[in-house]
């Protein structure tokens with residue numbers, strides 16, 4: 269078998285061409301990958317261009333820099349996180365606490381069993397529980413009676429408060 273320098277140089281040339289093509293393909297795919305990745309992580313168009321440019325110019329060291337500096341979470345992950353945080357916050361807000369002792373109370377309780385604080389009032393018409401601040405029953409539309417007057421009829425509850433009438437007569441007397 270004779271040694272042929274021409275075929276050796278051909279082989280080297282082929283390997284170089286193959287290596288060059290491989291590197292070019294690698295460079296292109298890394299640039300495309302970076303562009304896709306930064307698109308999922310940053311809304312800012314400048315950040316997208318910069319990240320892609322860093323990889324395009326610096327190639328392999330560029331991809332290392334990009335992997336170090338890229339936003340840790342994708343936009344989708346960030347969105348999911350916000351949703352989770354909101355749900356958590358809502359569940360904290362919804363879990364009722366007694367204004368008197370701070371213990372957990374249920375929506376259906378009228379009085380806190382731990383400290384006897386009044387939490388709800390029953391509608392005198394339909395008996396359903398109402399918030400203390402409500403002036404009208406949301407279930408049957410009956411106006412809530414004043415604190416001292418329990419068991420009023422609808423007509424009585426709709427009448428103007430006598431104290432105001434007295435004030436008016438006093439004023440007209442002056």
Ligand SMILES: [Zn+2]
Pocket residue numbers: 366367368369370371380381382383384385
């Ligand atoms: Zn309590």
Ligand SMILES: [Zn+2]
Pocket residue numbers: 391392393394395396405406407408409410
């Ligand atoms: Zn009612």
